[in-house]
Amino acid sequence: MIEFVNVNKSFKNNQVFKNFNLEIKKGTIFGLVGINGAGKSTMLRLLAGVYNVDSGFITINDEDIYENESIKEKIFFLPDEPYYAFNLKGIDLINLYKSYYDIDNDSLNKHLKAFNLDLNKPIHSFSKGMKRQLFVSIAISIKLDYLLLDEAFDGLDPLARLYFKRELIKIVSKNNTTVIISSHALRELEDICDSFGLLDRNEIKISGDLNKKLEETFKYQLACEKFLSKEMIKDVEVINFTVEGKLIKIAFKGKEELFLEEIKSYKPIFVEKLNVTFEDLFIDEIEAKGYLK
């Protein structure tokens, strides 16, 4: 299990984490979401041992990660813009990683074949998507316990994304690997993640079992004869309330029956239940904080 305990981390005057706490269970695919600058990449760098905490602890199975070679052998971090030296060929990059990690050659060859990558070409000649395919192939071919992926789907085409998602699910079920994946592609995350954390300045705003959270959240659109505002709804916790002309969209947590009973008094002309997606959950939570409004 990964644990963040009272973690503080600052860059100059910018405090990214303040008494930050989080637990991530073993063998899960954890989707890390948040607006730009929320601290997703910093959190992954802390987990990978690239950065050190100012105070607090980050542990894996009760062992500190920072400067711990035996723990770091079990972790692979794929940043959003991975490094490769100029003129380095794909095969050389693989050899570099082979120096430090136990790579399953059969698995790697399978992925490289699937993506149809020429390893004898310099990486700088690859397109953005091809570079991502190469790094992703390496990442999912390493036998390890923890895989940290920053902006994992960035640059991958829809087919490559589908392949990547399937392979991720396979390695989690086969090796009980814990995958922490940060992305703005929330639909992709919803397909594979079983848990998530929404990172907002200094803290995890909501986290936990993704399906459970989605089941706990409801979304309705309705139009009423009588005036209805956010403050007038008392029986449930309103996460988001938007009005477009006569149309009202409400996202809330609580008991659905209570909500339906409550709005009856405002004489609804029509009421329609909407599917709640991860994207809705994210947008509702973030909009509620006034972001980009």
Add this chain to the structure above:
Amino acid sequence: MRYFKNNYKNMLMPTMFLTILGVTIYTFPVLFNSYDLLNIESLLAFLLIISIFIPVYEYRVIKNKRGADLYYSLPLNRKHLNLQIFLKGLIEIITSTVLVMILTTLIYLTKEYNINYLYLILFYLTAILSLISLYSFNVFIFKEANNIIDGIIFIGIYLLICMQFVYSLDILFSFNTKLNFIQFSPLNLLFGNRSYFISKITKEEPALLIGFMDLFMYLFWTLLSIGLGVVSIVYTKNNKPELVLEKSSSYLGYITLIPVIIFSLSVIVVGLSGRDSFIAVMIIGFLGYVLNVIYERSFKVNWINMVIILGVLIAATILSYSINYIYR
């Protein structure tokens, strides 16, 4: 060891490049000259170039954000990472230097040079030790910077600053010691004893002798540089990827160097030019501003820094002027 085994190609390219550079600078002039050209100075220049180039080339990977993400996330602690990069650079410079030396010696032999080969070998061994020392020194200095440009500037300054400072003290206190000022620079490692070796290799009569001070300063710089090389491996507090590309605020960096440069230059200029040094002092003040712009990466005046620079400039000018022209 797995790294070196799997990545020999990564070392092959720089080693080949260095070897070609060495052959071009040192070996070719010997090969294509009709008279007995030893070309020792060119070999030393080559060693100086690679002792600067390789620390910059090898350590550049942890002085940019993407490289830092890769190397600091690998299953290596910072000491092992430092050791690995240090050894990689060391292998590259030693291999290329030895190859260039062997090749040139073969040319000396083919051309039947009348030289003392025993002293040539001794000189080569000393040069390799000097190269290792200077490489270690430059690695330590480069690591104090947070970006590549500052690292190169630091190396350049540190190669000269001690010599300049000692020279300024010599002028200030009129020691008139007739010191060989290069002995107070790490460059002494390469250039300090070259005349002695050349005279021995060429069987010059009477051969030059090596003085106590020459030997002492050579040993001083060797021990200091290798010591700093060890520190650059075991001291990991400056292995902070968080600071990569930030301004280089190390105490061994601009914060100390700018006042020392301003002080010693002012003392030298006033000491040498006397009452006519006003414009030169103004230029030194402007140099202080330029160095501050490089440090802060902004043309905006940082008043605290400028007060320090102007304070040092005025104090050094008054001090040098008073000692040289009033009390003497």
